[in-house]
Amino acid sequence: MSDNERLRDLAENLALILAQGGMQKATARVMTSLLFSRQETMTAADLCEELQISSGAVSGAVKQLAQSGLLERVPAPGSRRDHYRFPDGAWARLMSQQNQLLSTMSEVAEQGLAAADGPSTPAGRRLAEMGDFYAFMLRELPPLIARWRTDFTAKREVRVWRG
């Protein structure tokens, strides 16, 4: 199997995993195509051809991905077509967006605790644990992600110096 075939295989495989995790199939395939593509950017037509899906499906996938920051439009002078790419830092951004959910979980738990007459009732015990856990994660995760960003940026610069 050539390296190109291997890349395509890995892309389709990862798309499958993401689809099982709730992402739309076409959306997942567009995302992994961009991620594993040898090209810097891909056009909608490229994606249609590579994935054998309609332009409508590509349009929908692009919309969703752009909203969650997993795809960016690249200005392409001299081309009428939109060019898309998988943005640098997307993974970190994706995980940061999870904070939204953590925050919701934490709030719901607090409200529940208030309605449950404190942490000594069964419901109160469960909700207190839930609230504590999500508050903890909400406190700890953002600095962790920030630390990765710093580390990785430093590493990348070393690579660039070395050329």
Added chain:
Amino acid sequence: MSDNERLRDLAENLALILAQGGMQKATARVMTSLLFSRQETMTAADLCEELQISSGAVSGAVKQLAQSGLLERVPAPGSRRDHYRFPDGAWARLMSQQNQLLSTMSEVAEQGLAAADGPSTPAGRRLAEMGDFYAFMLRELPPLIARWRTDFTAKREVRVWRG
């Protein structure tokens, strides 16, 4: 609105959020019922009545939840019915299970990097970043969760002494 109604409302609301995030509706509702219930445990019949769903749906939901550690069967002497409860430490366990996914992401990125002729190609750059990010998270998340467990266990013990 009474506190009981508020609890039920919060439960249904959270179930809706989880369902939007890909969890099956019946499964999410069973989970949040157990989480917000004033009782220590609930039976299948309790769940059927509270949620107005069939026993088949409850059975399916119980199966799924038990597999992911979000529900546990409680031995109930003197009752023929199974009793279910939301287990202590479930949230931490749930997050730990995400490590499986982190691990997969990290591996796929490595394999992709190998097929992409190193980090100086466009695909290589993207996959190197992805691999680095997930390897980092895989290294940092488990100790973080362990730390929460320790902290929370200590806190709970303080509550018990005082209680």
Added chain:
DNA sequence: CAGAGTATTCAAAGTTCTCTGAAACTTACA
């Protein structure tokens, strides 16, 4: 070991979601 009370399985029905293909819309250039 018989029988009542529960839990689980499974086919069928219902529901929701996704993709396609065509039409409408937008944009860039002559």
Added chain:
DNA sequence: TGTAAGTTTCAGAGAACTTTGAATACTCTG
């Protein structure tokens, strides 16, 4: 401003997933 290239929208077909309800299997208890 007209035209051609490209993108987005949307209704409808089809696929995939959920739930139900009845039949089956299980498990205590007398």
